[in-house]
Amino acid sequence: MSSVLFSPVDLAGLKLANRLVVSPMCQYSADDGCANDWHLMHLGMLANSGAAMVVVEATHVERHGRITHGCLGLYSDDNEAALARVINSARRAGTAKFGIQIAHAGRKASSQKPWDGGLGLTEGQDPWQTIAASPLPWGETKWHTPREATEADLTRVRDAFVNSVKRALRIGFDEIELHMAHGYLLHGFMSPLSNKRTDQYGGSLENRLRFPLSVAKAVRAAVPKGVPLGARITGSDWREGGLTPDDAVAIAKALKAEGLDFLCVSSGGAQYEIRTPQEQGYNVPIAARIKKEAGIAVRAVGAILDPAFAEDVVASGKADLVAAARIFLDNPHWGWHAARALGADVPRPVQYARVGPALWAAAKPKA
Numbered sequence: 001m002s003s004v005l006f007s008p009v010d011l012a013g014l015k016l017a018n019r020l021v022v023s024p025m026c027q028y029s030a031d032d033g034c035a036n037d038w039h040l041m042h043l044g045m046l047a048n049s050g051a052a053m054v055v056v057e058a059t060h061v062e063r064h065g066r067i068t069h070g071c072l073g074l075y076s077d078d079n080e081a082a083l084a085r086v087i088n089s090a091r092r093a094g095t096a097k098f099g100i101q102i103a104h105a106g107r108k109a110s111s112q113k114p115w116d117g118g119l120g121l122t123e124g125q126d127p128w129q130t131i132a133a134s135p136l137p138w139g140e141t142k143w144h145t146p147r148e149a150t151e152a153d154l155t156r157v158r159d160a161f162v163n164s165v166k167r168a169l170r171i172g173f174d175e176i177e178l179h180m181a182h183g184y185l186l187h188g189f190m191s192p193l194s195n196k197r198t199d200q201y202g203g204s205l206e207n208r209l210r211f212p213l214s215v216a217k218a219v220r221a222a223v224p225k226g227v228p229l230g231a232r233i234t235g236s237d238w239r240e241g242g243l244t245p246d247d248a249v250a251i252a253k254a255l256k257a258e259g260l261d262f263l264c265v266s267s268g269g270a271q272y273e274i275r276t277p278q279e280q281g282y283n284v285p286i287a288a289r290i291k292k293e294a295g296i297a298v299r300a301v302g303a304i305l306d307p308a309f310a311e312d313v314v315a316s317g318k319a320d321l322v323a324a325a326r327i328f329l330d331n332p333h334w335g336w337h338a339a340r341a342l343g344a345d346v347p348r349p350v351q352y353a354r355v356g357p358a359l360w361a362a363a364k365p366k367a
Helices: 037-046 077-093 151-171 185-190 210-222 245-257 284-294 307-315 326-330 334-341 350-355
Strands: 009-011 014-016 020-022 053-060 097-103 175-180 229-234 262-266 297-301 321-324
Touching (some): 053 175, 077 097, 077 151, 151 175, 175 210, 185 229, 262 284, 284 297, 326 334
Parallel strands (some): 020 053, 020 321, 097 175, 229 262, 297 321
């Protein structure tokens, strides 16, 4: 029986060789938002991972919208030129398509890099004032208090999303993904845990979605058909009083109505103290509900580590694609090995052909 995971798929007009995606993973290694030689190596390596698509890490729409001083941005000509250099090189080296995740960190901005502690920047570390739906810190201790976003802030940020997306299109990205999860600005408006506003942007789910949907609408107008536009959303806040899978279905329907083509279903991140489940595929049941009830293409993500499990997710119709992250850092050719385990094969550079099943006995599927 042929593998469904390693069969082609059409995503809103984009032809993908298989249904495996490298999930966006922050590297915290940029220079004032500019990609550099680290990204050249990192993305060039993942271009040959066996996945049909690699999604570039959260890339921020304004300088003060970055999580850390090391996060990628697309808010300047220098950012655009640096990322274009990296993507053009990675395309020459590998076979994967490239997507990009466009983001604003909201109250999680002005943070230390993970290896420096990962908490809010302190005096002497060049911190900055952040914005959020409400003036509530992301964590109970050692986190700064954001300023409540004004109407002028929302207009500026919405325009910044559009401008960053236009830069991404000029670079030639095959897919655009809005970051609406993990406690960042757009998710911060959606979640009742972080949005305590009493104006038109707070209260009911309809009101809490008002700003995120306005961003989606503005970006959709800038992205031509044939370039899939999607969003990473939160399937659950994993906290009483937070977003639930029922809310996620409603959010999915609203985003589909704004013209989005797909959703990547993640979860968690609404508050520093919340911890997500750890079992393999913990978001898959929520992704399956969204696919069925909202009628939109979905990508499942979250501790997907086993090829047979990933195969079942798509073969059973729970999701259209699966995304994996840390497994590709551990083994940059994990897609090759997953394909082999499922009796399939993936393209590899001619320089590496000697480790393919045609020329290397160890690569042949076991009888």
